[in-house]
Amino acid sequence: MLALSCVLCQGENWVTVDQERFYLNGSEYHYIGTNYWYGVNMGAPLSGDRDRVRKELDQLISLGVTNLRIMAGGQGPDDREKRIVPSIEPEPMEFNEDVWLGFDFLLNEMRNRGMKAIVPINNYWEWSGGFGQYVEWHGGDFEDPLSFYEMIDVQEHFRAFTEYLLNRENTLNGVLYKEDSTIMAWQLSNEPRIENCTLYQEWISSTVDFIKDIAPHHLVSLGNEGTITNCAREGNEVESLDYVTFHCWAQNWGWFDPKDPSSLDSALVHVREYLDKNVEIANDLHKPAVLEEFGISRDDASYSPDALTTLRDKYYRFVFEYVVDHVKNRSSNIVATNFWAYGGMGRPVSEGGLWRPGDDFIGDPPHEPQGWYSVYDKDSTLSIVKSYNNLLRHITHGISNKMISRSE
Known part of the structure; x- marks a missing residue:
C-alpha cells in the first residue's frame, strides 16, 4: 500500500525507486533490455538511417524489450580511429546538430512506443x-583518462555539456530532455574507473547533485562494472545514487574460451559468484541492482553473422534465469538486465576488423572486432530474450495484483 501510493503520487510514466524496487505507473518495473548505444547516431537525418531505427525498435518491442541503454553521442575530433563518428561534440562545446536531431528522433520514437532509456x-x-x-x-x-577527475577545466566542461544535454528541447515534440519521462535514468559514465575512492565518492556525489538539481524527476546511476574494478562498492555507496549497476564479461576476464566449449560450465560458476557478490552490495545498500552489460562471442569465436550461437544462447538462458528467479522469489535486489548488444539489421563489413566510417553500426563499438558480441535480428538468441521477457512480465503482473489486493 505504501509503495503503491508513493509511486502514484509522483505521476505517471516516470520510473521511480521505492523499497528497493523500480516502479512505473503504480506497478513494479522489471525488464530484460538491451544496449543500443548507436541509436542516437542512427537517428540522424543526414548521416543516419531513420528507417532502420524504426524497424529495429519495432523488432525489439516484438521481443518484449522496452528498455534501451544508449550513449549520449560522443566527443570528436571526427578524424580519430576507433571512434563513433560523426560525434555530437566535434570540438569543445561546438555541436553537430545532425546528431542532436538523431537524439531527438530516437527519444521521440521510443516515447511513441512506451520505451525507456x-x-x-x-x-x-x-x-x-x-x-x-x-x-x-x-x-x-x-x-591518462584518470586525470579527468582532477582537472578543474575538464570538470567545468563536462558540466557545461551535461547542462546543455539536460536542457535540450526535443525538436519533434517540444519536450525538454530533463522533463522527458522516456528517459529512465542518466548515468554518470560508461564504466568509470579510478584509484582514489575518496575522490571518486566526492565526484559522484557532486555530479549527481548537479544532475538532480536540473532534472529532479530522473533517476541517476553510476554505470560502473562492479567488483572487478577498484572502488566499486565505495562508488555505489553514495547515497544519492538511485540504484547499483554492474557488468559481467566472462570472456574478456578469461573465464570463458569460445575455442573450448567445455569451459562454459566452469565460467558459469565464476559468473554466478560475480553476480552474487555484486547483488550482495545492492542488498547491503538497500538499492535495486541492474546487470546492464553481459555477452559472449558466437561459437568457435567466429565473427561471421552466419555462425551458430549455441554457447551464447546457453549463457543468456543462465543469466536471464538468474534475474527472473531472484525477481520471482524476492531473494535479492537484482531487478533487471540489459544484454550487450543489439546489432539489429546491421552486419559487419569487415568481420573481426575495426569499424570504419560508412560501415553499418552494429553492437560492437568501433574499437572492438566487428561481429564479436553483436546479436542480430535473425539470431536464435532472440527467442530466448522473448521467452524470458514474457516470463518476467507474467511474474510482474502477479506481483502487481498482490499489491492491489493488499491495498483494497
Whole structure:
C-alpha cells in the first residue's frame, strides 16, 4: 500500500525507486533490455538511417524489450580511429546538430512506443571520446583518462555539456530532455574507473547533485562494472545514487574460451559468484541492482553473422534465469538486465576488423572486432530474450495484483 501510493503520487510514466524496487505507473518495473548505444547516431537525418531505427525498435518491442541503454553521442575530433563518428561534440562545446536531431528522433520514437532509456553521459573508454578526449582538450594526455577527475577545466566542461544535454528541447515534440519521462535514468559514465575512492565518492556525489538539481524527476546511476574494478562498492555507496549497476564479461576476464566449449560450465560458476557478490552490495545498500552489460562471442569465436550461437544462447538462458528467479522469489535486489548488444539489421563489413566510417553500426563499438558480441535480428538468441521477457512480465503482473489486493 505504501509503495503503491508513493509511486502514484509522483505521476505517471516516470520510473521511480521505492523499497528497493523500480516502479512505473503504480506497478513494479522489471525488464530484460538491451544496449543500443548507436541509436542516437542512427537517428540522424543526414548521416543516419531513420528507417532502420524504426524497424529495429519495432523488432525489439516484438521481443518484449522496452528498455534501451544508449550513449549520449560522443566527443570528436571526427578524424580519430576507433571512434563513433560523426560525434555530437566535434570540438569543445561546438555541436553537430545532425546528431542532436538523431537524439531527438530516437527519444521521440521510443516515447511513441512506451520505451525507456538509460543514458550514459560520458565514457571512460576511447570509442566515444570520453574521459581521454576531455583531458586532451584541456592540455592533458589522452592516454591518462584518470586525470579527468582532477582537472578543474575538464570538470567545468563536462558540466557545461551535461547542462546543455539536460536542457535540450526535443525538436519533434517540444519536450525538454530533463522533463522527458522516456528517459529512465542518466548515468554518470560508461564504466568509470579510478584509484582514489575518496575522490571518486566526492565526484559522484557532486555530479549527481548537479544532475538532480536540473532534472529532479530522473533517476541517476553510476554505470560502473562492479567488483572487478577498484572502488566499486565505495562508488555505489553514495547515497544519492538511485540504484547499483554492474557488468559481467566472462570472456574478456578469461573465464570463458569460445575455442573450448567445455569451459562454459566452469565460467558459469565464476559468473554466478560475480553476480552474487555484486547483488550482495545492492542488498547491503538497500538499492535495486541492474546487470546492464553481459555477452559472449558466437561459437568457435567466429565473427561471421552466419555462425551458430549455441554457447551464447546457453549463457543468456543462465543469466536471464538468474534475474527472473531472484525477481520471482524476492531473494535479492537484482531487478533487471540489459544484454550487450543489439546489432539489429546491421552486419559487419569487415568481420573481426575495426569499424570504419560508412560501415553499418552494429553492437560492437568501433574499437572492438566487428561481429564479436553483436546479436542480430535473425539470431536464435532472440527467442530466448522473448521467452524470458514474457516470463518476467507474467511474474510482474502477479506481483502487481498482490499489491492491489493488499491495498483494497
